[in-house]
Structure formats: C-alpha cells, structure tokens
Amino acid sequence: MSYDNVPEPSLVFNPKHYVCRKSSEPLVLDGRLDKSFWSQVPWTDDFVDIEGDLRPKPAKQTRVKMAWDDEYFYFGVELIEDEIWATLTERDSVIFYDNDFEIFIDPDGDTHQYYEFEINAFNTVWDLLLVKPYRDGGPPVNGWDINGLKTAVHIDGEINKPGAANRKWTLEVAMPWSALKECAKGGRPPGAGEYWRVNFSRVEWHTDIVNGQYVKRKNEQTGKPLPEENWVWSPMGIVNMHYPELWGLVWFSEGDHPIDTKLPQVEIAKWELRKLYYRQRKHYTEHGQFCDDLSALMSDDSWTVEPHLEATKGMFHISARLASGEQVHIREDSRVWVS
Missing domain, CATH: 2.60.40.1190 (Immunoglobulin-like)
Structure with a gap:
C-alpha cells in the first residue's frame, strides 16, 4: 500500500x-x-x-x-x-x-x-x-x-x-x-x-x-x-x-457537578504522537518507506512523552506510556487508541 x-x-x-x-x-x-x-x-x-x-x-x-x-x-x-x-x-x-x-x-x-x-x-x-x-x-x-x-x-x-x-x-x-x-x-x-x-x-x-x-x-x-x-x-x-x-x-x-475542562494529559500525548504520524507520512512520500529513527522525527520540538517506535518499510507503531499508567498508541493510518 x-x-x-x-x-x-x-x-x-x-x-x-x-x-x-x-x-x-x-x-x-x-x-x-x-x-x-x-x-x-x-x-x-x-x-x-x-x-x-x-x-x-x-x-x-x-x-x-x-x-x-x-x-x-x-x-x-x-x-x-x-x-x-x-x-x-x-x-x-x-x-x-x-x-x-x-x-x-x-x-x-x-x-x-x-x-x-x-x-x-x-x-x-x-x-x-x-x-x-x-x-x-x-x-x-x-x-x-x-x-x-x-x-x-x-x-x-x-x-x-x-x-x-x-x-x-x-x-x-x-x-x-x-x-x-x-x-x-x-x-x-x-x-x-x-x-x-x-x-x-x-x-x-x-x-x-x-x-x-x-x-x-x-x-x-x-x-x-x-x-x-x-x-x-x-x-x-x-x-x-x-x-x-x-x-x-x-x-x-449534569446538575451542579463541576467540570474541569483543562486539556487532559492523554489528549496532549495523542497530539504529540500525531505530530510523529505527520512526519512519518512525509518521510514515506519522500523515501518510499517509513523512518525507523525516532530522533530524526522528533527534531528540536519539546515533548512531554517518551515515544517508542516500531517501524517496517510499510508500517509503523508508535506508543508512549503516561504517568497514569495508560499507554497511547498510533499507527500509519492515523488511528489512535489508549490501553
């Protein structure tokens, strides 16, 4: 593909x-x-x-x-x-x-x-x-x-x-x-x-x-x-x-229950992984395969998570564990999920 x-x-x-x-x-x-x-x-x-x-x-x-x-x-x-x-x-x-x-x-x-x-x-x-x-x-x-x-x-x-x-x-x-x-x-x-x-x-x-x-x-x-x-x-x-x-x-x-609308940490983590997704897709169009060097994707941006990358020529999976114990994942078709 x-x-x-x-x-x-x-x-x-x-x-x-x-x-x-x-x-x-x-x-x-x-x-x-x-x-x-x-x-x-x-x-x-x-x-x-x-x-x-x-x-x-x-x-x-x-x-x-x-x-x-x-x-x-x-x-x-x-x-x-x-x-x-x-x-x-x-x-x-x-x-x-x-x-x-x-x-x-x-x-x-x-x-x-x-x-x-x-x-x-x-x-x-x-x-x-x-x-x-x-x-x-x-x-x-x-x-x-x-x-x-x-x-x-x-x-x-x-x-x-x-x-x-x-x-x-x-x-x-x-x-x-x-x-x-x-x-x-x-x-x-x-x-x-x-x-x-x-x-x-x-x-x-x-x-x-x-x-x-x-x-x-x-x-x-x-x-x-x-x-x-x-x-x-x-x-x-x-x-x-x-x-x-x-x-x-x-x-x-519902009712008078207060809502804390501060951006959840899991959404910040998802966004950081999505930035890596954009860069992986750019790398693919330029080189015909996904990048297996995480440092090349992260450039000089500041990050709140420490991602882990697994990549083949035509697929990748990036994940990061949060302080809460949740793990956020993204793959080459942009789907994000939390485990």
Missing part, C-alpha cells in the same frame, strides 16, 4: 472546549432560539477562520449552543447573514455547494469512524459516516443516516430574495444517541464528566446578484467560482475539516 503526504497543521495545539449541560425540558424544534429551552444555555466562542490566526476573522458572526438529555444531543445555531439563499432540496446532496452549516462528531476520539452532518437554509441535510479520514483512504458511507434525526430552520428575512431585510438564519438539530452511540466507546452515549470530540464549520460562498438572483462570484480568468470561506469553532490550522484530532472537546455535565 502507498501512503500520501499528510501536511502538518500550522497551529499551537489548543482545541476549544465547551460544557454541555443536561436539560430537563423537552425541545419542540422550530428553528428559533428565543425559547425557554435555550435561555440558560451558553454560546460557544464566535467562529474563526479555519486556518485560525493565519487569516482575518470572519466577516459574519456564527455561534452555537449545545445541550443534551437521555435521548438527544441538541444544537442551536445562529448564522448572521444578509444574503440568505439555498438551491439544494434533495437529502444527501453535496450540501456545501450551497452556503451551509456542518457538524462533525468523533465520539471516541480515535480519528476513525466519525460523523459528518450538513444543512442548508432550505433545511436540506446530508449525513454520512467516515470510516477513516480521506487522507487515510476514507471511505465515506453516504448511505448511513442518523435515524430519528430532527431538524428545523428559521429564516429571519427572506430566502433567495436579494434586497430583502435579511438578518440571519437559525437552526435546531436533535441527534438521537441511539444513532450516535454506534461509534462511541462501549457503544453507549456519553456520561456526565466525559467528553466527545466535536467541531462545526460554516461554508460561505462569495456571491453577486444577476437577474435578481444570487450567483456564485467567478474568477474572471478561470470562469470557476471563487473559493468559499470556511469558518469554524475550533481552528484547524489547515483548510481541511477531516483532521478529527484538531476538533474541540465537548464535556457533558
């Missing part, structure tokens, strides 16, 4: 975190966030560019609220927007061809078997499961659906009507644990005090108004649409959402 290069992201590893509190109130979805269910639920930080500090802050605000109960994982989303439009109406269309909002969830944080969800202003959705990230061969499972999914969109303005007094569009999503637990540790929903890896993306296309309609702005030389803007909750340092190791941490809380 051949392995492609996997670029190392340009960022300081510091994923966002959010405390998601358990709700005792039922949610009737209508897309509006001005109801009692959401009144005491905090917002995430405003979204930033997908590359983080490498690019300017987004021109339009995006933020999310999250809650949970025994049946669902809830999301309330606000997208400030003066150009509200959509074209796609068939489920499982490639929704990011429109302006859209996207949710990514990796329940057990191993970077494999994770979920992607996209929705546009027509309330058209695309849900799929990724067996592996595309960099590691995928594939996406488009036939997978979130059974029992509930969604609603509210338009504060008028859709597909340039010149309307548009302010924003908001949406609500309820994802049942019965579907999400499929790829979770132990095949179960999260418990209070546990966390899942989650991120969000907003795709925003540049548009012009032509004959009274929104049309994607084109590059005059190529005739193709200009690249879209990608705005996210937890920055990626690279224009690619399919680096699950960079997503934020959503901690699940």
